[in-house]
Amino acid sequence: MSASIRTAFADHALPGHGEVRPIAIGAQRTDVRVPPDAPAQVFLRHRAIECRDLLDPDLLASLLDRCRRGSFVVDHVDRLGSREVESPQRVGAALNIMLSRPAFLRWVEAVTGRHDLQRVEGRVVQTRANGLDALDWHNDTHDDAAGARRLGITVNLSDSAYEGGDFELRLVGTNAMLTRYRHDHAGTALIFDIAGDLEHRVLPVLSGGPRRVFTGWFVEQSSS
Ligand SMILES: O=C(O)CCC(=O)C(=O)O
Numbered sequence: 001m002s003a004s005i006r007t008a009f010a011d012h013a014l015p016g017h018g019e020v021r022p023i024a025i026g027a028q029r030t031d032v033r034v035p036p037d038a039p040a041q042v043f044l045r046h047r048a049i050e051c052r053d054l055l056d057p058d059l060l061a062s063l064l065d066r067c068r069r070g071s072f073v074v075d076h077v078d079r080l081g082s083r084e085v086e087s088p089q090r091v092g093a094a095l096n097i098m099l100s101r102p103a104f105l106r107w108v109e110a111v112t113g114r115h116d117l118q119r120v121e122g123r124v125v126q127t128r129a130n131g132l133d134a135l136d137w138h139n140d141t142h143d144d145a146a147g148a149r150r151l152g153i154t155v156n157l158s159d160s161a162y163e164g165g166d167f168e169l170r171l172v173g174t175n176a177m178l179t180r181y182r183h184d185h186a187g188t189a190l191i192f193d194i195a196g197d198l199e200h201r202v203l204p205v206l207s208g209g210p211r212r213v214f215t216g217w218f219v220e221q222s223s224s
């Protein structure tokens with residue numbers, strides 16, 4: 001299997017699956033195409049995996065079109081940074097449903113070792129090259145009252161190229177980078193771990209863009 005490098009820096013490389021799509025999500029169905037074993041090895045090492053072309057081309061085209069026609073409002077995340085969020089959530093709501101299908105949840109559980117994932121909940125956001133938008137180091141627990149987020153997912157929904165906007169994942173308080181990832185292919189997803197020993201951030205977009213992603217979480221079924 002060829003290991004395509006999907007990160008900006010080879011020393012933090014996140015091996016993908018070449019042109020093989022591990023999972024294909026369409027408007028009506030989800031197909032598992034690669035067994036979880038090899039992605040599980042990547043996840044162990046990098047605490048993240050890439051899902052190349054997660055979204056089928058026709059689904060992606062229609063979501064991109066809806067993003068273009070949608071409206072976005074400024075969203076300040078306390079002490080972390082700023083960006084724009086889709087409002088009302090149309091593409092975000094559609095992806096919440098399509099990414100919560102059991103076949104995908106069970107595959108992600110097998111890859112990551114997480115259990116009882118119930119659904120994906122997220123929204124579409126845009127980061128602009130304005131010298132302002134970015135997200136500082138955080139772990140996604142600050143606004144997670146239920147404490148149910150187990151994994152993060154971002155899906156690239158950009159239709160303009162951009163410089164900057166790298167995503168970084170590291171062990172808390174260290175410079176030991178586990179993953180440094182650049183979303184440069186629309187429809188491709190990154191799934192990353194959320195845990196007490198980890199934090200992540202998004203660097204400023206330097207030019208072009210906006211960098212548009214669906215960003216959300218796999219949440220665990222509550223035991224109550
Ligand atoms: O945009 C990204 O790559 C990650 C966004 C993020 O960390 C968040 O929404 O909490």
Ligand SMILES: [Fe+2]
Nearest residue numbers: 138139140200
């Ligand atoms: Fe986050």
